[in-house]
Amino acid sequence: MSSSKVISASDAAKLFKSGMTFLCGGFVGCGAAHEVIDELIKRDDLKDMTLVCNDGGFGHTEEYPDGYGSGKMIIKKQFKHIIASHIGINKEIKNQMDEGTLTVELVPQGSLAERLRAAGFGLGGVITPTGIGSTLVENGTILPTNEEHKKQKLNINGKEYLLELPIPGDIAACSAKRADKFGNVQFHGTTRNFGDLMLYAAPITIVEVEELVDCLDPDLVHVPGVVVKHIVVKQKKK
Amino acid sequence: MGNAKEIIAKRAAKELHDGDVVNLGIGLPTMVTSYLDPSVTVIVQSENGYTGMGPKIEGKESWDIIDAGGWPASIKEGGAFFNSATSFGIIRGGHVDASILGGLEVDEEGSIANWIVPGKSIPGMGGAMDLVVGAKNVIVTMEHMSTNKKTGEKKPKILKKCTLPLTALKQVNMIITEMGVMRVTDKGLVLEEYNPEYTLDEIQAATEAKLIINNPKKMEI
Numbered sequence: 001m002s003s004s005k006v007i008s009a010s011d012a013a014k015l016f017k018s019g020m021t022f023l024c025g026g027f028v029g030c031g032a033a034h035e036v037i038d039e040l041i042k043r044d045d046l047k048d049m050t051l052v053c054n055d056g057g058f059g060h061t062e063e064y065p066d067g068y069g070s071g072k073m074i075i076k077k078q079f080k081h082i083i084a085s086h087i088g089i090n091k092e093i094k095n096q097m098d099e100g101t102l103t104v105e106l107v108p109q110g111s112l113a114e115r116l117r118a119a120g121f122g123l124g125g126v127i128t129p130t131g132i133g134s135t136l137v138e139n140g141t142i143l144p145t146n147e148e149h150k151k152q153k154l155n156i157n158g159k160e161y162l163l164e165l166p167i168p169g170d171i172a173a174c175s176a177k178r179a180d181k182f183g184n185v186q187f188h189g190t191t192r193n194f195g196d197l198m199l200y201a202a203p204i205t206i207v208e209v210e211e212l213v214d215c216l217d218p219d220l221v222h223v224p225g226v227v228v229k230h231i232v233v234k235q236k237k238k
Numbered sequence: 239m240g241n242a243k244e245i246i247a248k249r250a251a252k253e254l255h256d257g258d259v260v261n262l263g264i265g266l267p268t269m270v271t272s273y274l275d276p277s278v279t280v281i282v283q284s285e286n287g288y289t290g291m292g293p294k295i296e297g298k299e300s301w302d303i304i305d306a307g308g309w310p311a312s313i314k315e316g317g318a319f320f321n322s323a324t325s326f327g328i329i330r331g332g333h334v335d336a337s338i339l340g341g342l343e344v345d346e347e348g349s350i351a352n353w354i355v356p357g358k359s360i361p362g363m364g365g366a367m368d369l370v371v372g373a374k375n376v377i378v379t380m381e382h383m384s385t386n387k388k389t390g391e392k393k394p395k396i397l398k399k400c401t402l403p404l405t406a407l408k409q410v411n412m413i414i415t416e417m418g419v420m421r422v423t424d425k426g427l428v429l430e431e432y433n434p435e436y437t438l439d440e441i442q443a444a445t446e447a448k449l450i451i452n453n454p455k456k457m458e459i
Contacts, residue, residue, distance in 0.1 A: 027308070
């Protein structure tokens with residue numbers, strides 16, 4: 001290998017540009033690239049991005065006065081649009097929607113996973129029964145503007161389905177337990193969630209790991225290094 | 239009068255069989271496992287990516303193993319971790335035997351609204367829509383009526399037709415409240431069991447949907 005994939009969190013943060021679509025791993029912050037996020041919130045110039053994340057992390061809470069996970073970047077008003085399955089636990093999202101500075105597309109969690117997978121795996125879309133009967137999901141309603149992007153409905157063998165389109169990103173970042181020098185990734189626990197899918201769905205991919213090893217057992221690799229462009233080794237002890 | 243939530247959780251526990259794969263919504267549904275018969279062991283799947291979810295282990299909290307609410311949990315022997323596409327493949331693909339979740343409204347056709355109150359709060363649907371579409375047995379556990387926190391006014395939650403934005407269309411199999419157990423059938427909503435602390439008239443009066451009442455059994459409370 002001619003060059004290392006390893007970069008610092010602050011160099012990873014420099015890869016982000018205003019207006020980008022950021023695929024942010026994590027479920028309520030579990031699996032988010034926390035050290036890269038801590039560098040991103042230092043960038044006052046970063047704005048108007050689209051966040052794709054299961055949720056908005058935590059906003060200001062007693063336990064996390066500056067927020068947690070994607071919530072830290074939301075507090076810094078770095079996004080103009082969020083695509084997520086759940087926004088209720090970060091009140092900052094509602095505040096910005098009320099102010100008119102943020103729009104949200106709510107996507108059922110299973111459909112979000114599949115739309116990311118479709119983007120990463122070269123599919124034109126996925127056909128799912130989830131959301132049939134929900135006006136908001138069928139119409140692809142954007143909140144709070146109520147702008148609609150009606151989804152195609154299909155009837156297959158007498159059952160109704162929605163065609164959900166891929167969600168590609170410009171840049172993806174998540175965290176994992178370990179990576180080897182080749183970028184092969186292993187997750188631990190419930191950190192895996194969406195990061196495992198997002199690492200295929202953007203041209204710039206960053207995994208933040210606790211350990212960097214020489215070479216993982218190929219049978220035990222969760223994400224092959226061929227899609228992992230950059231590795232950040234966590235500096236902070238847990 | 240027994241505590242409403244305990245009555246509901248105890249009765250819901252009877253719907254789970256040994257070896258069932260179950261998904262439990264936040265709040266009341268998580269109480270159900272405390273009331274399982276000792277002969278019944280279930281495998282709890284958590285939407286964020288594992289089977290075999292167990293309780294938080296004091297002193298050994300891991301932020302790498304969390305429940306669907308975002309709080310430390312644990313994984314039991316025999317569990318497995320996987321990504322979100324697999325997690326929802328298990329859910330949507332019909333591999334979950336029972337999904338127990340709360341509701342804002344359920345109607346007599348089995349449609350459920352449990353994720354948004356327009357104008358008030360927009361939490362988001364999370365995994366609720368997939369869960370209701372995919373699980374083999376969808377059990378709604380909720381109090382029979384809603385209570386307005388300011389005025390104390392009570393309103394029925396079991397309706398002829400849901401008025402709130404739907405989570406899913408016609409997917410609920412049974413509703414368990416502190417007043418009784420109702421099953422969604424193609425003939426309508428059948429009151430299979432009732433809490434003898436209420437009269438059948440009181441139960442119908444608390445329900446907007448027309449209940450089919452044909453010698454219901456007494457609920458164990």
